[in-house]
Amino acid sequence: MSLKSTVPFKGTKEQEQQLKAIIEAEKNNKGCLIPIMQKAQNIYGYLPIEVQKIIAEGLSISLQEVYGVSTFYSFFSLYPKGEYQISVCLGTACYVKGSGDVFEKLQQVLGIKDGECTADGKFSISACRCIGACGLAPVMTINGDVYGRLTPNEVEGILAKY
């Protein structure tokens, strides 16, 4: 079972204040919407509709405009991610060296699909397009730790470290 949209919003007052301070500081800069959303995602870990409403109100723009941007860019997530975020590179260099098999094995072991999160909130997985570590192909990252020259057989051992 995935967590996708079943998690209620649990934002705190402190988080909201932090976000409002950022909006206040940036709102007169040209093209500030995306930088604000990036910072908001750093605060909350994702961008639920409640957070997008705060941004829209703070910038006096429509929620539709914020939502349009948040759904356009893959970096923005409308759903919470796992404690450990796994990205498997499916860029060309990794793909020709078998990252597709690594990705499949991960989905099998964790029982979730691309973009989903395990029921205990521990792991989420996503495919990404090239992190520029093509010399180490195939590559995956777990919260910024890079694992290179992978084979599907190593997947379980690596997950066990977390």
Next chain:
Amino acid sequence: MTCSNDKMVAGASLNETEFFKKQTRVALRNCGVIDPCNINEYIARDGYAALGKVLTEMSSEDVIQTLLDSGLRGRGGAGFPTGLKWKFAAANADDQKYVCCNADEGDPGAFMDRSVLEGDPHVVLEAMAIAGYAIGATQGYIYVRAEYPVAVERLQLAIKQAREYGLLGKNIFESGFDFDIDLRLGAGAFVCGEETALMTSIEGKRGEPHPRPPFPAKSGLFKKPTILNNVETWANIPQIILNGADWFAGMGTEKSKGTKVFALGGKIKNTGLVEIPMGTPLREVVEEIGGGIPGGKKFKAAQTGGPSGGCIPAQHFDVAIDYDNLIAIGSMMGSGGLIVMDEDNCMVDIAKFFLEFTVDESCGKCTPCRVGTRRLLEMLDKITKGQGTMQDLEEMKELCLYIKANSLCGLGQTAPNPVLSTLNYFYDEYVAHVKDKRCPAGVCKDLLSFTIDKDKCIGCGLCARNCPVNCISQTDYVAPGHKLASYVIDSSKCIKCGACMANCKVGAISKK
């Protein structure tokens, strides 16, 4: 400076290795040589000398003329003459102009921009300031992928140091010239590598492209005259100013001057960045610098240009790499990804891989790209499942040409290239999928079947124990000379994962 001297000595011996011997490092000259977090090391390697020369000795026309004479063309892929771009922007008078750096290196399999940003961030800042002077801009933006956190960090540090040294900001070199740079982080949309989409994204909107004209040189970022160059293009510019246009034009071929960095990856012994003079034969890059293909496998194709490019087959292995030659054989330079494929890679699968990418990354604004690439992917999917017809192949070709001719931006206009080039060079592989329902490279799972050679099988049962769907069972047959009965695969239950074959110690299992 002793520290950097040590590193330079180490660099000299590195240059004698096979991998480095044939390379000419211009854009990458400082990468791995200097400490990118220390502006003094950059300055010790003539850093900011070009900016000083430009501001104190040259007019903006001189700068543009030097670039025109050098023959430098955009390294982001399209190969537009850089000097010409600057000339257009300089000619459009306005109260505010912008200089942008495209560091949204989205092509999977290309990482030269990341290396320059991480290894030599100041070269980009210096070159952008030079451009600001040449076209009359005071503000620059670097649009860098959020997927490159180290690059972002080093750029932030470099900007801070340059400001402290007075190399960015007001009255640089006491020339009265002001220039500053800000970072903008990308948010994971491939289409934002397209120039108009990139600028829309810097404006804080959905990164959708818009039709040209007007070109950015006239109406770009915030509707002001703007130039946008790629990281590698910027990395060449200070050297051109210092060494002169003739020095740069002395390298390369007639229409492609200088060097090009390639990210060598895939089925090759030495992976990594290689910088070679334009016109170097592909064979030399793969066999001599790259050390050839591991495991004694045969070269099948080299893929260049990422999702916009094509596959170069063995018959063109001797092509001299430059912008025009690559286009002539149905690929393109692109930003410099060079992925080598061997006989175990299925070309239909590769075409499908790239189409999945473009379908995913199409922004959806124009119909030919949004719908066309999806239809194309469906056809490819059918073929890899053994359900394709010869008519599909014909229709695919027609659809490709339609998408190319009618899409709004470069993403759609080039999206069919991987299909067209594989159809052109590997038509027999497509036919094998369609007519014989067979994948010659043994990649397309729906067309594979695994079988156990009953006379080679020693009956150890490893395959059965590793089968995730329990579709392998023991028979009554004991092969002559063996003690245990052999195993057999029930192909109706088999999910073609290949675990049995990977675990068989005697090589009794084959796929075809």
